[in-house]
Amino acid sequence: MSATIASFNIDFFQFLSPDGRLISKDVPPLAKDFDELRRLYRLMVKTRVFDKKAIALQRTGKLGTYASCLGHEAAHLAIGSAMREEDCFAPMYREYGAQFARGVKMSDVLNYWGGDERGNDFAGPAHDFAWCVPIATQCLHAAGAALAYKLRGEARVAVSVVGDGGSSKGDFLEAINAASAFELPLVLVILNNQWAISVPRSKQNKAKTLAQKGIGGGLPSLQVDGNDIIAARWVMEQAIQRAREGGGATVIEMITYRLSDHTTADDATRYRDNEEVDRAWKQEPIMRLRQYLVAEGEWDDEREADLEAEATAAVDAAVEEYTALEKPSIESMFDYMYAELPHDLAAQRERALKELK
C-alpha cells in the first residue's frame, strides 16, 4: 500500500494589479493607510533616483562597481518598513531601500561602493549586518542573531534576504534547517528577481516555486508579488509578528525582476531579450503604486514634482557628502584588524606609515 503522509501548498499573495487596481475587497489595512503608502512611495522614488545617480557616478569614474536595485523598490521597502529598529537586518548587497527605511544614509552606500570600509560603519541600527558579498552566507548570520535573541529572551527578529541564485546555496538551506531546529525568530526572504547574473531562474532548479524549499525544512513558506508593496509588506508584517511572538521562522519568496544589469560591470543584453525586460517594466512597482494613489485621489502631479525635486536634492547632498570625504588613513588598514594591535602587525604599520604617503 501507499498513503500520502505529507503534502503542502504554497500560497501566492497579491492585492495590487500591475496597473494599480486593488484586485480584492479583502485587503490589508495598509491599502487604506494613505499616509503610510505615501511615505513608502516617497522612499521608493528616492531610492530609484539614488540608484540612477549611483550608476551615473560609476559611468563617469566617480564610483566603483555598483549593484543596482532597479525594480526591487517595493520589495525592499516592504522588508525595511516592516521591521523594528531593534530587529536585525542581514542584507546581501542591493537592498538599499530596506536599509534607507532603517536609517542607513545614501552616502553610506556610496562610500561602500566607492571603495571605503566606512560605508559599512553606516548610520541606522548598529547591530545590523554589513553588505554581504559571499552569496547566502548572510542567512546563517541572521539565524545566529536570531538564536542569540531567543537565548536571551529578547523579542527581536532577524531578517535576511537572498536571491533566486543564492537560494541554491547550502548556506540558505542550512539557515532554513537551523531556523526550524531551533524555532528561530527569523524571516528568510528569497528575492526572486529572475536572474543570477546571466543564469535565469529556470536554471537554478525545476521546482515550481523557490518558497517550497522552506517546506522541506518544516517552515511555513509562501510566495508574494514583490512588486506589490501592499502584499509584500503584509506578508512581512505577518511573518515578523509570528517570529516575535515565538511562532518561529517563515520563508517568503518575493517575485520581482532585476530591471538593471547585475552590476555596472555586467551587460545584460548579452544574455537576455529586450522583450522580456520590456514586459517586466509593465509590472514595475513604482508606477503601480502611483497609479493606485492617483486613482484614489491621494497623489497628483504637483506632489510628484515636489517629490522629484526633494529626491534630487537629497541625492545631490549625499553625493556631496561622499565626494567630500577624505581618503581613509594608512593607519586604518591596521587599526581595526584586532581589538589590540599584535606586535608584528604594529611593526608593519610603523613601516607603512614611513613608506606610504
Added chain:
Amino acid sequence: MANVAMVEAVTMALAWEMAQDDSVVVLGEDVGINGGVFRATAGLAQRFGNERVIDTPLAETMIAGLSIGMATQGMKPVAEAQFMGFIYAMVDHMICHAARMRHRTRGRLSCPMVLRAPFGGGIHAPEHHSESTEAIFAHMPGLRVVIPSSPARAYGLLLASIRDPDPVLFLEPKRIYRLNKEEVEDNGEDLPLDVCFVLRDGTDITLVTWGAMVKETLETADKLAEQGISAEVIDVATISPLDMDTIIESVEKTGRCVIVHEAARMCGVGAEIAAGLADAGLYHLHAPVKRVTGYDSVMPLYKMEMKYMPSVGRILNAVNEVMEVS
C-alpha cells in the same frame, strides 16, 4: 588542584568560563548529552542546560555561520568542529566574515568567537581525521590560531581565547588529549596569547615546535643532552599572530635552529619562522635552518601515519646535520 589530561583541561576551562559569563555558549555536533566525540564537553549540557550547550544539526557551515551571527550580537560562542577534516565547510565563514568583521565595519561589529577543532594524526583514525592544516588559517589576517601542547596550556590558553575580543581558532592536538596528566589549578587564570613558551632552556640549538610535536621535540632534547648538546625548546602556542621575537632571541643565543611541525612543509608555519630568522636572525646563525615536517604528500591512512609524522629519529638527524656545521 586537579590531576587532568589535556582534554579534561579543555572541559574545565569551558566550565569555568560558562559559570562566569552568561554570554558563553557551546555549540557543535554531539557536544550536548554525548559530551563530544572526544568528551571535551562532557557534563556541560547536564550542568548548564541545552540552551547553553547546543547540539546543532549535522551541518558544519551552519555551526560557523550561527557562531558569527551570535558573536556579532553580544554572545561568546565556542563552537566545535568535530574534526579538523570537517572544518573546510566552515572556511568561507571564518575567512570571509569572522576574520574581517571588525575591520570591514570599522569596529561597529566584532566577532568574539572560538572555533575548537581536534587535529593531527597518531590515533589511528579514519580518512580525513588526521591532517594538520593550521597554516591555512595562520595565513588569514584577522584570525588568531592557538594550539595548546599540555593540560595547563590548554586550560590557560582556552580561557584566554574565549575572553579574547576577536575570533580564535583553537586547535587541539588530539594525539596528546589523554597522553599525560598534569596538575592544573581550576582558578580561572588564563595564559597570554600571541607569545611563545620557552619550555626548556638551552645554549647550543633552538628547537621550535607546537602542538603534539612538543612531545617528540622534548624527547629529542633529552637525547641531545645525553650527547652533551644543550637544546632550547620553544612551544610557539599562538602560531598567528606569530611571536618571532622570542624565537630570534633564542637563536641569538644558540646560533642554530630546527623547526618541527606535523603539517606538510610547503607554506607551513615553519617557512614563516625560517623566513623571519633569515630576515632578523641571519647574522646570529652558525648553520642553515632546518625543518622537520610532514611530507608534501597526502596524510596516509593510519597504517603509515607514524611514518609521515616527524619522529625523534628524524628530528635528531636534522639536529645532527645542523650541529655538524661549524
